Amino acid sequence: MFLLEYSIAVQRTEISRLDELANREGLKLDLAEKCLEQDAALFDEFLKENDKTSVEAVALAEQEARVRASLGDEIKRLTAQQMQINAEINRLKELVKEYKRYKEFLEQLIPEPHRSKRASGRREKQMARRRAREETRRLQSAAPTPTAPAQVRRPSYLTRRPSVWASSAGSPRDGMPRSSAPVVKSPKGESKGDVKDEVDSSSSDESDSDIYFSSPAEVLEILCDLEEANLRLIRNCQDTQETIDVVKTVATETKQKIEADTAVLVKHHTNLQIGIHKELEKSEDLSVNEEDFIFDGLNKEQQEEVLQTARVLIAEVYKECFRKSEASLNPLQMLNMIEAKMIGLLMQLNKLPEELIMPALQANEKRHRIGVKEGLKLRQKLQQEERIRKALERAKAEPKKNLGRKLMERSDPPQLERGETRDLEAIMREEAELVFLFG
Numbered sequence: 001m002f003l004l005e006y007s008i009a010v011q012r013t014e015i016s017r018l019d020e021l022a023n024r025e026g027l028k029l030d031l032a033e034k035c036l037e038q039d040a041a042l043f044d045e046f047l048k049e050n051d052k053t054s055v056e057a058v059a060l061a062e063q064e065a066r067v068r069a070s071l072g073d074e075i076k077r078l079t080a081q082q083m084q085i086n087a088e089i090n091r092l093k094e095l096v097k098e099y100k101r102y103k104e105f106l107e108q109l110i111p112e113p114h115r116s117k118r119a120s121g122r123r124e125k126q127m128a129r130r131r132a133r134e135e136t137r138r139l140q141s142a143a144p145t146p147t148a149p150a151q152v153r154r155p156s157y158l159t160r161r162p163s164v165w166a167s168s169a170g171s172p173r174d175g176m177p178r179s180s181a182p183v184v185k186s187p188k189g190e191s192k193g194d195v196k197d198e199v200d201s202s203s204s205d206e207s208d209s210d211i212y213f214s215s216p217a218e219v220l221e222i223l224c225d226l227e228e229a230n231l232r233l234i235r236n237c238q239d240t241q242e243t244i245d246v247v248k249t250v251a252t253e254t255k256q257k258i259e260a261d262t263a264v265l266v267k268h269h270t271n272l273q274i275g276i277h278k279e280l281e282k283s284e285d286l287s288v289n290e291e292d293f294i295f296d297g298l299n300k301e302q303q304e305e306v307l308q309t310a311r312v313l314i315a316e317v318y319k320e321c322f323r324k325s326e327a328s329l330n331p332l333q334m335l336n337m338i339e340a341k342m343i344g345l346l347m348q349l350n351k352l353p354e355e356l357i358m359p360a361l362q363a364n365e366k367r368h369r370i371g372v373k374e375g376l377k378l379r380q381k382l383q384q385e386e387r388i389r390k391a392l393e394r395a396k397a398e399p400k401k402n403l404g405r406k407l408m409e410r411s412d413p414p415q416l417e418r419g420e421t422r423d424l425e426a427i428m429r430e431e432a433e434l435v436f437l438f439g
Contacts, residue, residue: 109222110212118212314338372433376426 107115213219311331318334319325321341329337349357 106213106219109219114212369430372430373426376429379429 107118110118314331314334315325318329318338321338
């Protein structure tokens, strides 16, 4: 029983504890619901604010796009205007260059004394202006320059530019950079002033210089004189060019003629050299040694008789060849004409067919061999008679007494048969004659 009561009491205590816990959790849930409602209200307010901000941002972006487009159009317009200005500047520069060329041309037309005077006057003016500028610059550098107010006012103007830009662009936005106009500073302000002074001085020099020509008629007269002089020079150049062309043509023709004559002379010289070479070869072939004209035991009268006999024989051969006698020709001329005749006949002989030439050559060779053999027999006979004569003279002569020691006899060479010796000597003589005659 006690246990039941105890368990009931414990359960009641637990139930009360759970009720308190449930109440606390309910309070927490109510508080959480209120917080959620507040958060939802705040989130709705945030969304409304965000929508409002996005609308403002879109409007601002559209406004900036319009401003950017207008600035782009303005930049394009200014760029086109700048290009037009640059083109105009270039055109004016070309025009100034052309005018300067005209001025230089007119300056060159001025006589030399006046030109030197104008140049000296211009230099003096430039020196005076330069001294005046240096004096002015020195005074300016010595005097105090009130540049402080400008330096104070310039930052205030630059600081006002972002506010002006913000007012023109709409409401300012946090975190966005503000554009500011770039400040262009000239690092060479003084040099620009100097250049400007130089340009002004040069232009003032040009404008202040007095014009030599009082009227355009003087320039036109000088131009007419120059044109006439140019025409005369052109005519002289044309005449000179024509003369040069004529001289070139004559030189070319003369050169061609000289080259042709030179070629003919070279060819003739070559032919003469070839002829001389052939004649030298022929003279070497036909040249005879002194030994060929040694007459055995003949005196001058006998030699003259032999030469006269040779002349008669040459004249007979000449008469047989040409069928006429020439008393005015010497034997050498006759021999030359006979040689020319033989060369012509040999050339004609070379043109004949071989079947007609071979029998004649064989017959001629046969007659030549017979003549050579008869000549050999005649020479052998003469030699035999000479040997017999010398033997008879030795037999009739008184015997010589040998004094002193008797000489030792040499061994005799091997004896050959008489027929073989005669045949070998005949063959050797025949070959020598053939080489001498037909070499």
